[in-house]
Amino acid sequence: xxxxxxxxxxxxxxxAIYFLVPLIATxxxxxxxxxxxxxxxxxxxxxxxxxxxxxxxxxxxxxxxxIIVGIALVVPTAxxxxxxxxxLRPVVEFMTLLPLVVPAIVIVFGYLRMYNSSSWLPLTGSxxxxxxxxxxxxxxxxxxxxxxxxxxxxxxxDIRTLTEAAQSLGSSWPRILIQVILPNIxxxxxxxxxxxxxxxxxxxxxxxxxxxxxxxxxxxxxxANRAYEPAxxxxxxxxxxxxxxxxxxxxxxxxxxQKR
Amino acid sequence: MSITALPATAxxxxxxxxxxxxxxxxxxxxxxxxxxxxxxxxxxxxxxxSGNFTLQNIVNxxxxxxxxxxxxxxQISAASALxxxxxxxxxxxxTILGGLPxxxxxxLMTFSGVASQFAxxxxxxxxxxxxxRTGLVxxxxxxxxxxxxxxxxxxxxxxxxxxxxxxxxQIPLMVLVVSPALDGLKREWREAAAILGATGWQYWTMxxxxxxxxxxxxxxxxxxxxxxxxxxxAYALTGSSFNIVTILLYAQIRGDALHDPNLGYALALGMIxxxxxxxxxxxxxxxxxxxxxx
Amino acid sequence: MAFLSIERITKTxxxxxxxxxxxxxxxxxxxxxxxxxxxxxxxxxxxMVAGFETxxxxxxxxxxKDVTDLKxxxxxxxxxxxxxxxxxxxxxxxxIAFGLKVARKNGAEIASRVKEMLELIKLPQVAERYxxxxxxxxxxxxxxxxxxxxxxxxxxxxxxxxxxxxxxxxSLRDEIRAVQRQLGITTIFVTHDQEEALxxxxxxxxxxxxxxxxxxxxxxxxxxxxxxxxxxxxxxLNILSGRVSDGAEGRIVVDGQEIVTxxxxxxxxxxxxxxxxxxxxxxxxxxxxxxxxxxEGTIDEVHFLGSVVxxxxxFKESAVSLDTFNRPNAAPPExxxxxxxxxxxxxxxxxxxxxx
Ligand SMILES: Nc1ncnc2c1ncn2[C@@H]1O[C@H](COP(=O)(O)OP(=O)(O)OP(=O)(O)O)[C@@H](O)[C@H]1O
Ligand SMILES: [Mg+2]
Numbered sequence: 088x089x090x091x092x093x094x095x096x097x098x099x100x101x102x103a104i105y106f107l108v109p110l111i112a113t114x115x116x117x118x119x120x121x122x123x124x125x126x127x128x129x130x131x132x133x134x135x136x137x138x139x140x141x142x143x144x145x146x147x148x149x150x151x152x153x154i155i156v157g158i159a160l161v162v163p164t165a166x167x168x169x170x171x172x173x174x175l176r177p178v179v180e181f182m183t184l185l186p187l188v189v190p191a192i193v194i195v196f197g198y199l200r201m202y203n204s205s206s207w208l209p210l211t212g213s214x215x216x217x218x219x220x221x222x223x224x225x226x227x228x229x230x231x232x233x234x235x236x237x238x239x240x241x242x243x244x245d246i247r248t249l250t251e252a253a254q255s256l257g258s259s260w261p262r263i264l265i266q267v268i269l270p271n272i273x274x275x276x277x278x279x280x281x282x283x284x285x286x287x288x289x290x291x292x293x294x295x296x297x298x299x300x301x302x303x304x305x306x307x308x309x310x311a312n313r314a315y316e317p318a319x320x321x322x323x324x325x326x327x328x329x330x331x332x333x334x335x336x337x338x339x340x341x342x343x344x345q346k347r
Numbered sequence: 348m349s350i351t352a353l354p355a356t357a358x359x360x361x362x363x364x365x366x367x368x369x370x371x372x373x374x375x376x377x378x379x380x381x382x383x384x385x386x387x388x389x390x391x392x393x394x395x396x397s398g399n400f401t402l403q404n405i406v407n408x409x410x411x412x413x414x415x416x417x418x419x420x421x422q423i424s425a426a427s428a429l430x431x432x433x434x435x436x437x438x439x440x441x442t443i444l445g446g447l448p449x450x451x452x453x454x455l456m457t458f459s460g461v462a463s464q465f466a467x468x469x470x471x472x473x474x475x476x477x478x479x480r481t482g483l484v485x486x487x488x489x490x491x492x493x494x495x496x497x498x499x500x501x502x503x504x505x506x507x508x509x510x511x512x513x514x515x516x517q518i519p520l521m522v523l524v525v526s527p528a529l530d531g532l533k534r535e536w537r538e539a540a541a542i543l544g545a546t547g548w549q550y551w552t553m554x555x556x557x558x559x560x561x562x563x564x565x566x567x568x569x570x571x572x573x574x575x576x577x578x579x580x581a582y583a584l585t586g587s588s589f590n591i592v593t594i595l596l597y598a599q600i601r602g603d604a605l606h607d608p609n610l611g612y613a614l615a616l617g618m619i620x621x622x623x624x625x626x627x628x629x630x631x632x633x634x635x636x637x638x639x640x641x
Numbered sequence: 642m643a644f645l646s647i648e649r650i651t652k653t654x655x656x657x658x659x660x661x662x663x664x665x666x667x668x669x670x671x672x673x674x675x676x677x678x679x680x681x682x683x684x685x686x687x688x689m690v691a692g693f694e695t696x697x698x699x700x701x702x703x704x705x706k707d708v709t710d711l712k713x714x715x716x717x718x719x720x721x722x723x724x725x726x727x728x729x730x731x732x733x734x735x736x737i738a739f740g741l742k743v744a745r746k747n748g749a750e751i752a753s754r755v756k757e758m759l760e761l762i763k764l765p766q767v768a769e770r771y772x773x774x775x776x777x778x779x780x781x782x783x784x785x786x787x788x789x790x791x792x793x794x795x796x797x798x799x800x801x802x803x804x805x806x807x808x809x810x811x812s813l814r815d816e817i818r819a820v821q822r823q824l825g826i827t828t829i830f831v832t833h834d835q836e837e838a839l840x841x842x843x844x845x846x847x848x849x850x851x852x853x854x855x856x857x858x859x860x861x862x863x864x865x866x867x868x869x870x871x872x873x874x875x876x877x878l879n880i881l882s883g884r885v886s887d888g889a890e891g892r893i894v895v896d897g898q899e900i901v902t903x904x905x906x907x908x909x910x911x912x913x914x915x916x917x918x919x920x921x922x923x924x925x926x927x928x929x930x931x932x933x934x935x936x937e938g939t940i941d942e943v944h945f946l947g948s949v950v951x952x953x954x955x956f957k958e959s960a961v962s963l964d965t966f967n968r969p970n971a972a973p974p975e976x977x978x979x980x981x982x983x984x985x986x987x988x989x990x991x992x993x994x995x996x997x
Pocket of ligand 2: 683684685799
């Protein structure tokens, strides 16, 4: 059936404008630091700021730890649910979707009440243990994305056959998971990892309430006190998000399933 | 037969136990860092400062400033969710069913993936640079059309300002969520309807929308919760002066703005109840409206 | 004047031409099947008749009226799709009633028509069920009822049975044919299953690469295939390549041995390459005297199929298959054994077109 493409084009162009204009405006704004001329001064200032470097590397490290803990938690669970305990699927899926429903600020408020320095498990007592709590909070936050990526990846490989083959060769459970299953779902795992990185790197609420020197609170601080640096930071943050998404697509295009 | 069957059963049972052991970390984790903290707040909401049972905190939620902040939060969440659903749906429709060239769809999807995650503090900066007092669009509107939107009453730190800002991630999120559902509409349904004499309108109202309805409802709820729990963008735009419930709660946690910690728990309880009830409503509505999906 | 007439239609998608000048005239009440391999353009033709695609050139007439540019619903056509295209959000009754509802028929009329249709497809008990509660065969019968409820002039079926399992496929094809006869509705049926085509149709239209290869009754198509393509696609014909040694007398040399056809070789000159076909049931083992043809070869393969033994006999280049009955008290033929097969002069079918 013939149909007019006029309205679809209008819609698409409208969408493109809506999304591109703020980016262009932000970029333009970030170049205005030197009066009368466009320059990358704001970027130089931001990148040279020790506060930026410290908070960014702190957040990057936390993101990395979050990814490791997240994978260690999600992969065995998703694997076992799919292979051995399908009855638990609704429960586990509900749990992994909960962080989309319960606001992050409520969760961290709960932590502050439950793990305060006078509680049975005083995680907020020292800086290191608060870092740990921050990692756990971020694992919770990224649970929906990590679980979905891993679960989808597990569905596309025949884990039962792989497992039985490995078992018949005498592999132990941890070895099966690490040496057989993980390589076969690496695309899903990596997608989840990059998505987690994108979410965690600039997170504000939890880091701020736990009083950690992370990138999100740093950005907020700059925003409250400076004029042009925030725009530069926004462009940098957007570029990081874009890079993470680009990496997901890149990894997906190298997936073994598509090449073979 | 029973003699040979016995060890086999025992072995299977042992394996099941091992499997349970394997997901124990996950269960422990979700208990400790998801369920119990939330439960803890709920309990706290019904306690006074010395730990006795009370309903006073709930009653105290009724003070006008708190009611106002809940109302504003609900309005912004509902408006940005509704706008996101409608616009995102239209955009997904245009690119998936509109017969546009092949490159359009992957472009939109990649972009939506990025934009839906582009929230929080940087988003506030971007919109300040766009629609703030010295923002590019504000300036262009003034110099080209001679429209001063701030003189006209616009403010980025308002219901409308925040709603427009939130739409920046709500629309792409909707595109991502609804695309699989649109792919699920079979061409044959459309053609069968057409050959039976249905107009395009009839096809949409009698077939496509009823089929999509649960997905749309679910998407609306996801977007609603997404906006309802958001704080970073608003906080970076305004500091603690903007009266939405997350900012109120944030201020309460940081500096005890309400001078009553247990009222903070009640505030959190209110948020849990709102997202919980809306999700319950979704499950109920979806199961009623989609009896035909098993 | 045929009821449905398709006149020299072509369809081009971008750079490829999928349908290349097809002519087809279907009489009122006739059941015509389009048969051909995947991708030969069957669905495209059907979709042009239905109005989902516009022909690049050519005309489609229904009952004398040019419908080429009409919208699908203006053509009064019913269609059944390959995948179950029932509306999943409606009950069976609502599915069947859909066409009547959008035509704003009154409630009583709709109800009685739905009942009538459910009885026609012998499923009166499923009216209130949803499609997911039906088996594949039941879904296709409901799809048939939905298409017929609006009393279309023409019924189009695009491989309606191919998603079903073998047993249901056979019973449902008889049922579709019975319904078609009962209503006397002009029908085009698409399939790539030759058994389906031969068993159901008044006429079969064999297609290849966007063209009609042969149009005829199942009897004609099976017994007298005109081209090598039809011969190989329909049935299990043996095809031999040869050269004309005497056109006037119908003499052909196959792998160095001469055979004679009683039908003559009109217009063929000596040395022309050509292909002939032999039905397996026309072949017998042993040397025959008189005017029969004999070919000497060796047994290439023996398949024991129970009551029948299928033997493959190789000459030099060509080979033929033939069936003999199993005889418990005689030793079965063995591979490598020399053998002679014979067949009548009138059994040779000369195929059109150059052999490949
Ligand atoms: N909308 C379209 N755009 C481009 N090419 C098309 C389109 N529709 C069909 N084709 C091409 O036309 C050719 C014939 O398609 P058609 O569906 O008519 O085949 P068919 O005989 O029905 O095959 P099958 O038995 O597989 O259903 C195919 O090569 C197909 O790729
Ligand atoms: Mg087809």
